Amino acid sequence: MTLETKPKKCIQPGCSFNSTGICMDGNMEECQFLRLVELPEDESEPEVAIPESTTHIIPSGDDLQENELSTITYQFKSNLVVLIGEPECGKSTLYAALLDRFHKGPIGDFNFAGCLTPIAFEKRAHYARLKSKSKSSDNERTKSFEFSYLHLEVRHRSLLFKSQHLLFADINGEKFQRANDADDEMSTLGILRYASHIFVLANGSTLLHNSNRHALKANIISTIERALQNQLLVGKERLNLVITKWDKIDAANEIEKINSFFIQPLKERFPTLFGEILFIASRSLNPNVKWGEGLDVFLDKCLSQGNPKQVTTKVIEEHEIVREFQRFKYHD
Amino acid sequence: MGDYKRHFLLLGLPATGKTSFLAALYYYLTSNLPDRKFIEYKKSANTAYLNKIMNLWSKCEEIDRTVTQIDSSNKEVLLHLEDVDTKTRFELQVPDIAGEHFVAQFTNRLWEKEYKHEVEKASGIALFLNPSKIRNHVLLDDTQIDDDDFEEVEELEPFKIEEVPTQIMLVDILNYHYVHQNKSPIPLSLVISAWDEVESENIAPLDWLQYNLPLLYQYLISNPEKFTLRVFGVSAQGGKIKDDDLEKERLASMDEPGERFIVRDGNNINKNICAPLQWLIAQ
Ligand SMILES: Nc1nc2c(ncn2[C@@H]2O[C@H](COP(=O)(O)OP(=O)(O)OP(=O)(O)O)[C@@H](O)[C@H]2O)c(=O)[nH]1
Ligand SMILES: Nc1nc2c(ncn2[C@@H]2O[C@H](COP(=O)(O)OP(=O)(O)OP(=O)(O)O)[C@@H](O)[C@H]2O)c(=O)[nH]1
Ligand SMILES: [Mg+2]
Ligand SMILES: [Mg+2]
Numbered sequence: 148m149t150l151e152t153k154p155k156k157c158i159q160p161g162c163s164f165n166s167t168g169i170c171m172d173g174n175m176e177e178c179q180f181l182r183l184v185e186l187p188e189d190e191s192e193p194e195v196a197i198p199e200s201t202t203h204i205i206p207s208g209d210d211l212q213e214n215e216l217s218t219i220t221y222q223f224k225s226n227l228v229v230l231i232g233e234p235e236c237g238k239s240t241l242y243a244a245l246l247d248r249f250h251k252g253p254i255g256d257f258n259f260a261g262c263l264t265p266i267a268f269e270k271r272a273h274y275a276r277l278k279s280k281s282k283s284s285d286n287e288r289t290k291s292f293e294f295s296y297l298h299l300e301v302r303h304r305s306l307l308f309k310s311q312h313l314l315f316a317d318i319n320g321e322k323f324q325r326a327n328d329a330d331d332e333m334s335t336l337g338i339l340r341y342a343s344h345i346f347v348l349a350n351g352s353t354l355l356h357n358s359n360r361h362a363l364k365a366n367i368i369s370t371i372e373r374a375l376q377n378q379l380l381v382g383k384e385r386l387n388l389v390i391t392k393w394d395k396i397d398a399a400n401e402i403e404k405i406n407s408f409f410i411q412p413l414k415e416r417f418p419t420l421f422g423e424i425l426f427i428a429s430r431s432l433n434p435n436v437k438w439g440e441g442l443d444v445f446l447d448k449c450l451s452q453g454n455p456k457q458v459t460t461k462v463i464e465e466h467e468i469v470r471e472f473q474r475f476k477y478h479d
Numbered sequence: 480m481g482d483y484k485r486h487f488l489l490l491g492l493p494a495t496g497k498t499s500f501l502a503a504l505y506y507y508l509t510s511n512l513p514d515r516k517f518i519e520y521k522k523s524a525n526t527a528y529l530n531k532i533m534n535l536w537s538k539c540e541e542i543d544r545t546v547t548q549i550d551s552s553n554k555e556v557l558l559h560l561e562d563v564d565t566k567t568r569f570e571l572q573v574p575d576i577a578g579e580h581f582v583a584q585f586t587n588r589l590w591e592k593e594y595k596h597e598v599e600k601a602s603g604i605a606l607f608l609n610p611s612k613i614r615n616h617v618l619l620d621d622t623q624i625d626d627d628d629f630e631e632v633e634e635l636e637p638f639k640i641e642e643v644p645t646q647i648m649l650v651d652i653l654n655y656h657y658v659h660q661n662k663s664p665i666p667l668s669l670v671i672s673a674w675d676e677v678e679s680e681n682i683a684p685l686d687w688l689q690y691n692l693p694l695l696y697q698y699l700i701s702n703p704e705k706f707t708l709r710v711f712g713v714s715a716q717g718g719k720i721k722d723d724d725l726e727k728e729r730l731a732s733m734d735e736p737g738e739r740f741i742v743r744d745g746n747n748i749n750k751n752i753c754a755p756l757q758w759l760i761a762q
Pocket of ligand 4: 497498499543544545575576577578
């Protein structure tokens with residue numbers, strides 16, 4: 148099998164040709180989905196010798212990287228959701244809990260309709276379950292300093308509407324701490340511009356602790372200010388503020404204190420930025436709070452129309468694929 | 480009426496009753512049971528495998544787990560059938576593939592090219608589930624340890640992909656079967672096997688699915704453009720033969736082995752073991 152001198156890209160959803168060089172249809176010569184493309188300069192790909200294979204690769208089901216998103220966005224309009232929050236605030240657990248809820252049944256009026264990253268969800272669920280058992284080990288932390296993405300498809304139970312596709316961005320919380328320190332780092336979070344919905348997460352457990360809560364508040368304020376300064380939130384009507392680990396706040400009966408110490412000052416500082424405040428318990432150590440509380444509101448928000456509305460990858464001409472996410476690389 | 484080929488896939492994780500069903504089906508087709516819907520109008524070229532599993536089945540002996548390497552005899556399960564009512568003749572191809580094979584598809588993310596070609600030819604899928612072989616989801620919340628308690632506990636167990644819940648695996652397996660075949664929607668006959676163990680709950684199979692595998696249920700009812708679904712409760716054996724000598728004795732001593740069949744379709748209970756395939760053929 149020979150490679151054309153010009154690189155080819157496959158636009159068939161589900162085909163891993165672009166990463167593996169193996170054509171899903173087994174016949175590169177006749178495959179109607181292979182297109183010649185002009186690759187962006189920074190993306191010149193080494194020529195791969197394509198092995199004759201008796202096997203057919205199916206997508207990994209694991210975390211998607213930015214350059215793999217087009218396998219989904221080519222096919223489906225998707226809402227991109229980003230959670231901003233310091234390490235340990237509960238980002239990965241929230242995603243895991245969302246699938247947990249679907250394991251038990253529909254969330255509100257929505258049924259689970261599919262997931263192309265089941266392994267990514269299951270890994271998070273596994274580590275979120277075990278994490279608290281071993282503080283000494285750090286292999287459970289979200290390791291990546293690049294965003295990775297999870298996919299979920301849901302559908303209104305009436306079936307009157309098509310399925311909706313969600314892409315959830317996850318990253319190690321230290322990335323936000325660094326972004327908080329320097330514009331250079333903040334500008335690498337360019338994906339925020341393309342998020343339909345951004346949620347700022349504040350660790351409810353930290354807010355209960357007198358010694359740490361001041362730093363948390365200061366960090367969240369400065370992260371938002373730096374993001375605004377770097378024009379990452381242009382056009383965003385609203386950010387969503389999420390207080391995580393609601394079970395602990397409820398157990399401590401400290402909601403009033405958190406309101407006056409944290410929520411009100413934040414609203415005053417950014418009067419037009421925040422909409423409704425969400426309280427979420429992805430797990431619960433409190434018999435009065437049901438695990439998963441707040442996730443239905445979270446899902447509703449994710450599914451609502453955001454700005455930008457959705458992300459897609461369009462095939463504009465025969466020979467040119469415009470992969471929106473590729474254009475979103477920020478190296479400047 | 481000209482012959483035509485119907486190719487169905489039997490999907491199912493290990494020990495979900497695929498081989499037992501096939502054995503029972505072959506008995507049905509070759510027996511003198513009254514009111515049969517289908518008969519074999521011509522012997523298959525190679526019935527060594529079918530005879531072997533049918534003999535074990537009729538004696539209520541445990542059938543060996545199907546080996547991962549598909550040997551040619553069980554791959555070539557090709558039956559020449561005639562619909563008793565319409566006299567339509569067709570060839571039915573239902574390869575018996577080991578459940579391990581489907582687990583490997585999920586964990587290795589690889590399909591044999593040859594298998595892919597089988598899937599492309601499929602005009603329907605029968606998916607098997609065994610109620611007693613379901614790996615349930617452990618909720619996050621089942622861990623009641625506070626992350627603020629600084630405990631030095633044992634090393635974390637690494638994530639094992641083969642240990643994901645049954646529903647997650649099946650949704651993924653179904654998704655890629657849908658993607659690679661050529662019908663939209665594809666008929667999906669969901670067979671809940673060992674129904675004898677569930678029948679006392681007196682529940683319709685679809686409801687059983689909704690209560691016991693809610694994620695899979697949601698997936699299937701949310702995707703009518705991909706799957707046309709019908710759920711059957713099927714007992715091919717009639718009871719539990721493993722570790723239950725009394726029950727085995729009872730079943731083996733029945734005059735007519737076909738009397739062992741239990742099939743539940745909605746609220747209708749009958750002995751038509753071929754119902755899941757009959758429905759697929761009718762689609
Ligand atoms: N009690 C309680 N614990 C929670 C909740 N959400 C998360 N946790 C725990 O908080 C810890 C941190 O959660 P993660 O989801 O890993 O946090 P993260 O934001 O992804 O952290 P990084 O990946 O390091 O940035 C884990 O031990 C979770 O079990 C909650 O709602 N209630
Ligand atoms: N109670 C009961 N058990 C059954 C029935 N049918 C099958 N079983 C049991 O389910 C187990 C698996 O049956 P098999 O038919 O070998 O399952 P399989 O799907 O072919 O398994 P693999 O070849 O490993 O993929 C055996 O222990 C059977 O005894 C049934 O109708 N009732
Ligand atoms: Mg994380
Ligand atoms: Mg078998």
